[in-house]
Amino acid sequence: MEIPEVLEIKSVIKENYKTKTFFFNKKIEAEPGQFLMVWIPGIDEKPFAVSFENPLGITVGRVGSFTTQLLKMKKGDKLGIRGPYGNGFKLKGKEICLVAGGRGIIPLAFLAEKFKKVDITAIVGANTKDDLFFVKRLKKYCFRIIVVTDDGSSGIKGFPTDSLKDLLEKEKFDCVYTCGPEIMMKKVFDICENYNTECQASLERYMKCGFGLCGQCCIDDIRICKDGPVFNSKQLSKLTEFGVFERDKSGKKVYF
Amino acid sequence: MEIPEVLEIKSVIKENYKTKTFFFNKKIEAEPGQFLMVWIPGIDEKPFAVSFENPLGITVGRVGSFTTQLLKMKKGDKLGIRGPYGNGFKLKGKEICLVAGGRGIIPLAFLAEKFKKVDITAIVGANTKDDLFFVKRLKKYCFRIIVVTDDGSSGIKGFPTDSLKDLLEKEKFDCVYTCGPEIMMKKVFDICENYNTECQASLERYMKCGFGLCGQCCIDDIRICKDGPVFNSKQLSKLTEFGVFERDKSGKKVYF
């Protein structure tokens, strides 16, 4: 049934100054990359990746009005959850690399937890030190973590894409998994193509229904919510709108 | 789904001057006593007992306008069938007796076929010789058949209830099964009570929905279509309306 199930928030963990994880009294089974529609009763409903499955947890970063309200929620407050929706990242091979930008780390940290049996290298990018989160969580599952900040306040100064290029010069990965700003993901994909490396990216578009009917989340002839949000290299290479534009709440094109 | 399934009539057998059996290209599983709602598309729909189950067959006697139209149906014509509805006669013991009046023989002939492993005595009553049917069918499964007509044109002259009394004077049955005019069934039941013999009767009331909602077929606080149409001695003994009145299409009481 495509209808929110209302759950009580069981605990709240502050990840950084603008990011919190909310845990619910429920277990689910999900693939990394799958997402939920999260309803603030009487207010609005937006998509969030599954961050933890047992107990179910979502991790929310402040962006605009909805996330600001969501971040005010406390233990005992109630949220509606639909999903999980969409497909997930698929495990490919034995040595993999994650490239996370900003809150793109959320599904990738969950991925690391699920795929912990393989060798994982993680490149974690953020604007600045204070924006970082989940690095500790990743450490449990990755044999190597490269932190990159725009301003060099933590780890390497620069962009995660540069670090990826450096790595691919020296090493081979069976698959590169990426989530973050679309411009970054587009670059990650281009680099992977250059180095003949398989890539999987989790895309974002404005979502409404979440189950493939309203058409709001389309990129080319693909519904991100139903056919995605995760796409492999072959699929990404066919997308003419990838890295070019997204659509707003009305469906109007907004160029990156 | 409570909706007629339209079936083609595969063959028609004339049972007597006013009775025919219609066979359909379909198998069902039914208990003897269960009934179907039979729809003449665009006309009306009425209840008929399951007469044969493989292939499905119903046996129809001319009474009024609906049965007259039904009897005109030919091979290849289409009828809608819902059901089977209601409960059925239950096998009790090893020696049983059937008491059929008029077209009450229909579910009882089917019963004999289903219960053929036990010793069956059948008392078959009709107004006159020409009204008889299914006697041959019964012969296959009954070790004894007593035919009774009001006018003595076939078998014994008299009423089936008299024959039953005679039998019960001399013999014991594990159960007496009856179907026919309600006045007859009431007498059968009274006789059985007198002789301390279990009785099962299949009652009739004006039926509309057939699945227990419309209330049209009620006798006391019992829905014939859903709680019946077959009732045992214990149930019959509680019915204050049994043999007293039925209700017409409007629900008005019509006394017997």
Next chain:
Amino acid sequence: MSIKLDVELAGLRLRNPTILASGILGISKKILERVAKSGAGAVTTKSITVKPRGGHNNPIFIQSTKETFLNAVGYSNPGLKAAKKEFEDLSDFPIPVIGSLVGEDAEEFAYLAENIKEIGFKAIEIVLSCPHTPGYGLLGGHGTPEATKEITSAVRKKTKLPLFVKLSPNVMNLGEVAKAAEKAGADAITAVNTLGPGMVIDVETAKPILGFKVGGLSGPALKPIAMRCVYDIYKAVKIPIIGVGGIITGKDAVEMMMAGASAVGIGTGVYYRGMNIFKEVCDEIEEFLESHGYSNVKKIIGLAHRD
């Protein structure tokens, strides 16, 4: 915690908020007694007309989809005289019996109300909303605020019994119709009757299946529409509402009461859960209340209207 399920409805005290809806089973006192034993808080008779009516030809009631039924019974009933006989003595009846009345115009409604006085009905329900019987309800033009006012006033003058007015979900401005009923003296609104009408065509014969071709839609799928109707009516009037349409579970009943209903009617639900539905729904309401810290079912009435 002991949970209170009893509700008050226009002066009637119901042991619980479940009511057998009109047209289901209610042909005789005896079958209504069985429904009472099955746990209902009140029962409604089949609708009573002045003259006996055989109703439409069969099928009068079919399942159109898994969650919907269509009926075009055509108000079959043995008429006022027989009804007076059937229900003449209700003194020993364990719960309130609501008499459902239906006429072709205000005069006939008033005549019925006046003439059922001897019967021990605890309330009268007048039905202005049938979508499939020529001359009655919507096909008689009874769905408008004007007709509602006229008929309700006429009946009001003839009876002191609590008066329920039953409305159709087909009408968009349901708040206005309910207001018209309230102003004209109704003590409660019953919402809703069946929707539509709808039709099912058999594709083998290309014939509509119902005897009357079309019929009113009931069942689980009616619930979201009934919910909006009750919600709108609650905003429009002060008198209590009986929420009817697609109630199958205790959760449905809770939702309907939150929308504004003081009690719920159950009809087609009897198909899905048998006559025990009344007891089962009550048990489920009780469980809900208990697990959510409500001590009294009255506390949830209209809760969806709070901000």
Next chain:
Amino acid sequence: MSIKLDVELAGLRLRNPTILASGILGISKKILERVAKSGAGAVTTKSITVKPRGGHNNPIFIQSTKETFLNAVGYSNPGLKAAKKEFEDLSDFPIPVIGSLVGEDAEEFAYLAENIKEIGFKAIEIVLSCPHTPGYGLLGGHGTPEATKEITSAVRKKTKLPLFVKLSPNVMNLGEVAKAAEKAGADAITAVNTLGPGMVIDVETAKPILGFKVGGLSGPALKPIAMRCVYDIYKAVKIPIIGVGGIITGKDAVEMMMAGASAVGIGTGVYYRGMNIFKEVCDEIEEFLESHGYSNVKKIIGLAHRD
């Protein structure tokens, strides 16, 4: 036997009678192309308004029961200018694209019709029937015969394209509304839009779930109502009908065509069977026709009206 599935619809030739209904998927040319590849006979765009609209807050589309969905999208669309860009070149489009237009009054409708001329739409559908967007459809008073006549006439003057008028199942006198559209120059009737509106209240929080609180009902349970609407309209007008509402299977489509539809719209069905529903429904129609000795799908149109 080779079965013909192509139909004619107000001068359009459709390779088969399935049409993507407005509001489902139709946000871009590319996604409509995918629907065309999935086997549809024609596709309809999301409704286009003059100005961009963000629509209502989420949830805008929820499942109310197993067989029903409620939506209150609120006509989100990027507006006329963006639509002209999006659909500017349809010359290579394999099947007819129907442009759905919606305005607040006759003038706005006419303005839209005049201004989409450059687009290669093969037909225009004007929507007079949304039950959940203030200012539009039923909430804009567009459901009456008078408003239908006024708006249809105004649009007719501005376009030579086949003109479809989309009606609401909420209206009882649908034949009259359809007649008004026909008289005013409509080339076809699309029936029906969503029903209601309906509401779902979350019992944990006592809050209506849809962002707009209420929404129009679609899905399998709408079929019996849509069927009756199409049946009534077929009796009232001579122009062809697109039957929409709860079409999930080929059998549903056959039933709808027997009721009088020349083609069927599919919306919520995409949820139940995915985008392949168009091809699958066509296959099922074909099977039905073959096994029942019909060589041509046109032969079943209106069959339920024969005696």
